[in-house]
Amino acid sequence: xLSLKETKIGVTFSVQVIPRASKCEIVGATGDALKVRxxxxxxxxxxxxxxxxxxxxxxxLARNRLSIVGGQTSRKKVIxxxxxxxNEMALLLSxxxxxxxxxxxxxxxxxxxxxAP
Numbered sequence: 346x347l348s349l350k351e352t353k354i355g356v357t358f359s360v361q362v363i364p365r366a367s368k369c370e371i372v373g374a375t376g377d378a379l380k381v382r383x384x385x386x387x388x389x390x391x392x393x394x395x396x397x398x399x400x401x402x403x404x405x406l407a408r409n410r411l412s413i414v415g416g417q418t419s420r421k422k423v424i425x426x427x428x429x430x431x432n433e434m435a436l437l438l439s440x441x442x443x444x445x446x447x448x449x450x451x452x453x454x455x456x457x458x459x460x461a462p
Contacts, residue, residue, distance in 0.1 A: 347374045349434050355410075355427040356434045360400075362420050364392040369399050371441055378421060379438065393417065400424065403441045 350357045359378035366382035373380055385395035393413055401408040406426065415423030426434060 347379060347438065348377050349431040349438075351431050352425065355425055355429045356431050357414060357423050357425045358434065358438075360396065360422045360424050362387075362392055362396055362422060364420075369395070371403060371443065373442055374438075379442070387420075390417075393422070396422065397424075404437050 347358060361375060361378040361380045363372075363380070363382045364385060364387040366384055368382065369384055370382050371379065372382055381396060381399065383392055383395045383399060385391040397411045397413065398408055401411050404411075404426070410427045410429075412425050412427075413422050414425045429437075
C-alpha cells in the first residue's frame with residue numbers, strides 16, 4: 346500500500362527511482378512506493394533534480410513545492426509536497442498512475458485511511 350503521511354508542512358510519500366531509463370514515466374505503485382523511471386543518471390544529484398522536476402510536471406505543481414526529505418543517495422526516496430493534504434495527494438496520485446498498473450483497492454485504502462469513521 347502506498348502510504349501518505351501528513352506533516353506540518355504538507356504530505357510525504359515514498360518513490361522508487363529507476364535512473365538511466367529510456368524515457369521518464371510513472372510505472373505504477375510497488376509495495377509502499379511510487380515507481381518512477383528517469384532518463385537522468387544517478388550522478389551529482391541529476392536524478393534527484395530530474396525526479397522532482399518530473400513529479401512537479403506530472404502533478405501540475407510548482408517545482409519549489411516538492412523536496413526530497415530522505416534517501417538523497419538511494420533509489421528509494423521520500424518526497425515531501427508542501428501545502429497539501431493527504432486526500433489531495435491521493436487524488437493527484439490516482440490521476441497520474443497508469444490505471445493498468447494500479448491495483449484499484451490501493452487508493453481505496455488511502456482514501457479510507459484518511460476519512461474519519
